[in-house]
Amino acid sequence: MLLTKSGLSRRLYQLANYDAITGLPNRTLIIDRIHHAVEIVAKKELPVAVLSISVKRLQNVAEIYGAKVYEALLRTVTKVLQTELREFDSLAIGAQKEFYVLMERLTDVSRVTNYCKDVIAAFEQGFHVLDQDISLSVSIGVAVYPDDENDAIKLLQLSNLALHHAMLRNDSSYQFFKQEMNNRVQRAGEIERALYSALNQGAFYNHYQPIVDSKSGNVLGFEVLLRWPQCVEYSVEELARAAEQTGLITRLTLQTLERALLELKAWQSLNNSLYVSVNLSAHDFQVPNIVQLIAEIIERVEVSGHCVAFEITESVMLADIPHAIAVMHALKALGCRLLMDDFGTGYASLTYLQSLPVDVLKIDRSFVADMVASNSHAVIVRSILGLAHNLGKRCIAEGVETAEQIVMLQELGCDLYQGYWFSEPVCGDEATNLITRSWKQALSLKAFDHNDDNTMSARAGS
Structure with a gap:
């Protein structure tokens, strides 16, 4: 089937900006959305939350169970993360199959905390995919505008720093960014060098x-x-x-x-x-x-x-x-x-x-x-x-x-x-x-x- 010029352009745009397995927007698109969300609420100073999410042992599934189970599991995980979101929240996925969430129209951060708790509870139930029972844990890092940062890219970076600290625990957990955490991360970088x-x-x-x-x-x-x-x-x-x-x-x-x-x-x-x-x-x-x-x-x-x-x-x-x-x-x-x-x-x-x-x-x-x-x-x-x-x-x-x-x-x-x-x-x-x-x-x-x-x-x- 031959594509028209406009159809080819749409196809290339889809491939460049969306994940082939889950259909989710990629990291580039979520940064644009974060930037847009920050601009909208700048005058109102309403909170905007950015979450970085890592699913532990997800990459091992392909090696153990094969590509079909891995892709089915990835879609199931996506549905779990989407189920707990509101219609004006956004979910995206990165190149290493890490997830990103943008939460807008927040009156306070309790909505973020509840989302994290709900996701962790869902993961604790385990996953049944293509006749396989699979156990996964999840780590979540959170950064909030305007408390932590005003810039979209930096907000995402801070949520990644918070995620790094959450991942130090063996079980599923979530971690909000704190400035002391950033200081510790900077010192850790110096020690590593x-x-x-x-x-x-x-x-x-x-x-x-x-x-x-x-x-x-x-x-x-x-x-x-x-x-x-x-x-x-x-x-x-x-x-x-x-x-x-x-x-x-x-x-x-x-x-x-x-x-x-x-x-x-x-x-x-x-x-x-x-x-x-x-x-x-x-x-x-x-x-x-x-x-x-x-x-x-x-x-x-x-x-x-x-x-x-x-x-x-x-x-x-x-x-x-x-x-x-x-x-x-x-x-x-x-x-x-x-x-x-x-x-x-x-x-x-x-x-x-x-x-x-x-x-x-x-x-x-x-x-x-x-x-x-x-x-x-x-x-x-x-x-x-x-x-x-x-x-x-x-x-x-x-x-x-x-x-x-x-x-x-x-x-x-x-x-x-x-x-x-x-x-x-x-x-x-x-x-x-x-x-x-x-x-x-x-x-x-x-x-x-x-x-x-x-x-x-x-x-x-x-």
């Missing part, structure tokens, strides 16, 4: 804390602790949060691992069974090829996977339990050991412990710190040790700092120790001196004086 600069300059470095066998008193391995560059403008917590949010945390993890393995390779001339233990975050577990990247480093440095351990926390289980377990098994296939860090501080460990291919439980330092003074904490430590041993796993007591703790841990049959009683975290050169050191004599003492002077002498005399 500083982080990239430090990463590219190799400003990060490793420290190592020994893990000591309770029977022999020998160092069996080291936990690797990433040290951040000295920075007067930003705190370590801010840098760590920015690394998580930008995804740089995985680059840092892999760099940390490679530095540690290069040092380990040199140390193995002194002890060929020595291992290093590196922390893997929940974000690392979500990187699709994380196991391949780790395998490439192990192969490149030419060390055995049996000399590499990874410490994980319960947070890796929160997003996708089957995926997390699959990653753990893949790491085990490389020969790596798995340590459950901070054990006892959450509720998920006991639930999934039997199905996790974990070799060692690390008793959280909070229990070790108070076990001498608190009977309840001593009971918890005893219970964790009993549970681990019954499941064929070993235990590391973290945060061991006093002779009293050593005595009690010996009585309870703890396998491994880590803490300042043995050594603070040290640089690679100082760690070399710890490899051949033994605490056997100190650990064989049946009793310690419990004053501070004797505790220090027990350490010094080891």
